[in-house]
Amino acid sequence: MSTVAWITARGLFGRRRALLLLPLPVLLIGLATLCRAVGVAPADWGVPVLVGLGLAVVLPVISLIVGTGVLGSEVDDGTIVHILTKPLPRRDIILAKLGVAVGVSALSSAIPLFIAGWLADSVRFGLALAVAAVVGAFAYSALFLLLSLLTRRPVLLGLVYILVWEGLLGRFVSGTRVLSIEQYVITIADKIEPTALLESKVSLPVAAIMAAIFILGCAIASIDRLRSFSMAGETS
């Protein structure tokens, strides 16, 4: 593990913010277990729990908390300067931070989605959801990492993307789905293990290519942005 990744992970788990990662996965697993235990048919609870909660809330919100936490917090409090005053290629810093963000987001969302998918349908479906969640964690983390370098309010903008773009416009304006990570995740999971629970709204090539564009585009933009990181003088 690189020193940058080590500091990032220590910072992430040393903050109370890390506790925010717990409730959503617990809620997802708890609801799926409850529905299964009381014998509700998966067709009735699968879509609201897996898609409405798991893919529309748990995955993006966890990625938002982690993705903005790995860099945005350091930019906010100024500790990023200690890392930037080292002869490290900015690419290495972004990749280390992205790696931590993806790892934590993927683990925190893929495991509960796997369990919930397993309870709803099968192990294969659980695995499909987990794989799709990992792809989603990459794309969301890259996007939110970039936002924390572009704006002083990355969490707010991230919530606008999740709630307004994906949650609202994505439901009613079909054209916006091409730029919706949630739709890529649904398509990828559905193509790996087709079930009646998921309904793809974009094709697999579109999902795969757009996810790759999100990941690469945001990572490259973040690297370039970090190269030009400026500090405003406090007394000037």
Add this chain to the structure above:
Amino acid sequence: MTTVNLQNVSRWYGNVVAVNDISMTLNPGVTGLLGPNGAGKTTILHMMAGFLAPSRGTVTVDDAPTWRNPDIYRRLGLVAEREAVHGFLTAREFIAASARMQKLPDPKAATEWALGMVEMKDAADRRIETYSKGMRQRTRVAAALVHNPQVLLLDEPFNGMDPRQRMHMMELLHGLGDQGHTILFSSHILEEVEQVSGTVQVIVAGRLAASGDFRRIRRLMTNRPHVFAVQSSDDRRLAVALIGEKSVSGVEIDATGMTVRAADYGNFTRALPRIALDSGIRLRKLIPSDESLESVFSYLLEA
């Protein structure tokens, strides 16, 4: 020998000009960057440290640009004004992380050396968030020093330090300067600059108002009479003799001696011993009383 060069550097934010056409060269030794709050010191330091692009002009360390050039940090260390540190780490972990990120061959030894330089070994295993302001500052200096950079930039480094820590930091900067490091520290407190460095870069309203040894700067201000405190075996007779000297523009006598105002520093300091000798008067004290940095600074601000 490493130098930092600014060539016709300006920096503006929208319509506001923060730094206006500054050229300067920092040589090995300690230089004070002096100016009132809001003069543009931090902007200049950030440009030198590669954290701000000049709107015009170039900022280089030994001909290498500092902007968008991370390699520069092998030779350059920065202690920024903002006191941000990773509080969840101990000082030893924090400095060792800096040493590893610098890819030093023996990070452990470098860490211990840097801790020793700032006298932080005793508290090195406590989390930084439990430290006082001065201890945090010393920890940040140690992290900036761990790779023994040729250039060290410090923004208001004495903030929050108690007098003993301040003295120690001054000795540390002196020592580094004597070893051939190029040190620049900013301050708006005149006494600090005066104690640490004779060489100053004075910034007023974004412009370089003066540059060099502040005593020499004072002597170049020929439009202001130089003030000397003089004591002699016969002040009254010496005053009469001095008032006939062309370079003297005024003499005052009080209980402690004389205050002489001289329009021409060189002529006066050459004439005084001759006048005293001719008059048979013994000189007991001759002190330039407005060569302090404070006088120079106030003259520059008024200019």
